[in-house]
Amino acid sequence: MEEFTNIFVGEETVKADSKIIYDIAIIGAGPGGLTAGIYAGRSRLKTLIFERLSPGGQIAVSDQVDNYPGFPEGISGKELTDRMEKQAVRFGAEIVPDEVRKIKKEGNLFELETASSGIVKSKAVIIATGADPVKLPVPEEEKFRGRGISYCATCDAAFFKDKTVAVVGGGDTAIADAIYLTKFAKEVIVVHRRDQLRAVKALQEEAFENPKIKFQWNSVSEHVIGENKVEGLEVKNVKTGEKVLLKVDGIFVAIGTVPNSNIVKGLVELNEKGFIKTNQNRETSVKGLFAVGDVRDTPLRQVVTAAGDGAIAEFSAENYIKNLEYIER
Amino acid sequence: MEKLLKEKDEKYIKDLFSSKLESEVELVLFLQSEGGDKVTKFNSQYLPYTEEILKELVSLSDKLTLTVYKDDKEKEEEYGVEQISALFVEGKNTNKNVIYYGIPSGHEFSSLLEDIIDASRGTTELSDKTKAELKRITSPTEILVFVTPSCPYCPRAVRTAHQMAMENNNIKGVMIEANEFPEWSQKYSVYAVPKVVINDNVQFEGALPEDAYLENVLKGAGKIILE
Numbered sequence A: 001m002e003e004f005t006n007i008f009v010g011e012e013t014v015k016a017d018s019k020i021i022y023d024i025a026i027i028g029a030g031p032g033g034l035t036a037g038i039y040a041g042r043s044r045l046k047t048l049i050f051e052r053l054s055p056g057g058q059i060a061v062s063d064q065v066d067n068y069p070g071f072p073e074g075i076s077g078k079e080l081t082d083r084m085e086k087q088a089v090r091f092g093a094e095i096v097p098d099e100v101r102k103i104k105k106e107g108n109l110f111e112l113e114t115a116s117s118g119i120v121k122s123k124a125v126i127i128a129t130g131a132d133p134v135k136l137p138v139p140e141e142e143k144f145r146g147r148g149i150s151y152c153a154t155c156d157a158a159f160f161k162d163k164t165v166a167v168v169g170g171g172d173t174a175i176a177d178a179i180y181l182t183k184f185a186k187e188v189i190v191v192h193r194r195d196q197l198r199a200v201k202a203l204q205e206e207a208f209e210n211p212k213i214k215f216q217w218n219s220v221s222e223h224v225i226g227e228n229k230v231e232g233l234e235v236k237n238v239k240t241g242e243k244v245l246l247k248v249d250g251i252f253v254a255i256g257t258v259p260n261s262n263i264v265k266g267l268v269e270l271n272e273k274g275f276i277k278t279n280q281n282r283e284t285s286v287k288g289l290f291a292v293g294d295v296r297d298t299p300l301r302q303v304v305t306a307a308g309d310g311a312i313a314e315f316s317a318e319n320y321i322k323n324l325e326y327i328e329r
Numbered sequence B: 001m002e003k004l005l006k007e008k009d010e011k012y013i014k015d016l017f018s019s020k021l022e023s024e025v026e027l028v029l030f031l032q033s034e035g036g037d038k039v040t041k042f043n044s045q046y047l048p049y050t051e052e053i054l055k056e057l058v059s060l061s062d063k064l065t066l067t068v069y070k071d072d073k074e075k076e077e078e079y080g081v082e083q084i085s086a087l088f089v090e091g092k093n094t095n096k097n098v099i100y101y102g103i104p105s106g107h108e109f110s111s112l113l114e115d116i117i118d119a120s121r122g123t124t125e126l127s128d129k130t131k132a133e134l135k136r137i138t139s140p141t142e143i144l145v146f147v148t149p150s151c152p153y154c155p156r157a158v159r160t161a162h163q164m165a166m167e168n169n170n171i172k173g174v175m176i177e178a179n180e181f182p183e184w185s186q187k188y189s190v191y192a193v194p195k196v197v198i199n200d201n202v203q204f205e206g207a208l209p210e211d212a213y214l215e216n217v218l219k220g221a222g223k224i225i226l227e
């Protein structure tokens, strides 16, 4: 019942105005971008937040966030970011449902090329584009994506009622997904390339206690088998070389993320994995261009760190703008 | 039944509607009694909730009305109802072509709010280029969007279909709640949402940006893509 009486109202979106110059353009409405939006709004800066999908970012697909301070019973990711969104809008940030395709700096102004709002100009830019899941590295990935291979457990779990599914990965996301999937599937097999999990202990304990969750240790995915949809996952034991065919109807993949840094490729300095390098002010190698959250070269990628980054970046951006105006005068 | 909308959400929606709505919008809901030919065994439990949400919603603005047709074969025919529940958003720029099969709940509730505003004002936020391209579609074109209420990426796909339907009434924009219609979903091999099917011949999975979405719709409608 709860599943469909859980109603999300959302916030109003607006169109970007290509005739004015915004103070701060934030790209991405995940926890990082929304927090920057809250701070910018409170500073009464003219602020836009671009979002290509739906506000909330990656955490919106998590049904239970247990490590964000202030919610002792935990909170669903969507509920948490809904609140952040309301808070940002309350202070005047405007959310634009559009994708930014490219960023250029002309003199002291940034020009953002968008999918449907034309060119939008701003004095400072905060990149909060987060990361996307790494695709399952098998030759059949494209063929079976959406036909049994999924990257969103909360979205697609319902299609696997009373079925057997595999979860590939051993980190927090994989184990949280496995636990969530037991509400639907009859059996969940966690396929992990090591002999122990990387996920936090609290999640591990919950998974080990769950009778529906089985583990396929030391195993990597080799092939997805099936006619028109997933019917099995062939895995190889990295120690023995032995191959096993797991009979599964679905494969949920959580083996890490790739940064969404394409829009600034060639403009700012990235690390070898494509994450954006910043200094402690969250400023990139381009003055006035800041980066926060999962897209940033950072040791920990979480909601709380993305939010912290958002606050610092906005503070730095505001100083940058003040300085700019001072010089111009 | 307990109220489904929270008080603070009601207040938000009331304010939103009072500042945004212009002309009247009619929500037309089709229901059937248990055992009806268009109810599935999976969704009869959802029907009272669907009706309740909509009742609560229309009470938040005097510009909104809810018409319920229950077991009404004639009206079902007139609207081209395929399954129950079916909800039509009837306003300035729609003509029985902005449709929700199954409960507009979870993340899809926000789609419904936005649809109501657009239908009341007779406008959409599609880009000028998209609007112009959509004019080329002159024959009936159906966009099916399969969703689950817990999918945060789905409302964008639904809204794009509905906005396109509002811009060109040859287009039917159809949301289908996959949990309630497993057979319908199976017919199109839906294992991940959002899944979009255009005229039964072009389909894609995942949330696409407006321009790529448009390209698929034009392709599905048999139009050559001009650059």
Ligand SMILES: Cc1cc2nc3c(=O)[nH]c(=O)nc-3n(C[C@H](O)[C@H](O)[C@H](O)COP(=O)(O)OP(=O)(O)OC[C@H]3O[C@@H](n4cnc5c(N)ncnc54)[C@H](O)[C@@H]3O)c2cc1C
Pocket: A027, A028, A029, A030, A031, A032, A033, A050, A051, A052, A053, A054, A055, A056, A057, A058, A059, A060, A061, A062, A064, A065, A066, A067, A068, A098, A099, A100, A101, A128, A129, A130, A131, A172, A173, A176, A260, A263, A292, A293, A294, A295, A301, A302, A303, A304, A306
């Ligand atoms: C299943 C799952 C469970 C998790 N559980 C937890 C947890 O319990 N606790 C925790 O702290 N963290 C958790 N995380 C990690 C957490 O979700 C991320 O660290 C956090 O969301 C990062 O926030 P962000 O704002 O940097 O980026 P994201 O959340 O990735 O948001 C980026 C946003 O930018 C948008 N975007 C990207 N490119 C563009 C563009 N060009 N134009 C416009 N918009 C764009 C995207 O659509 C997205 O909405 C989890 C992650 C997953 C996937």
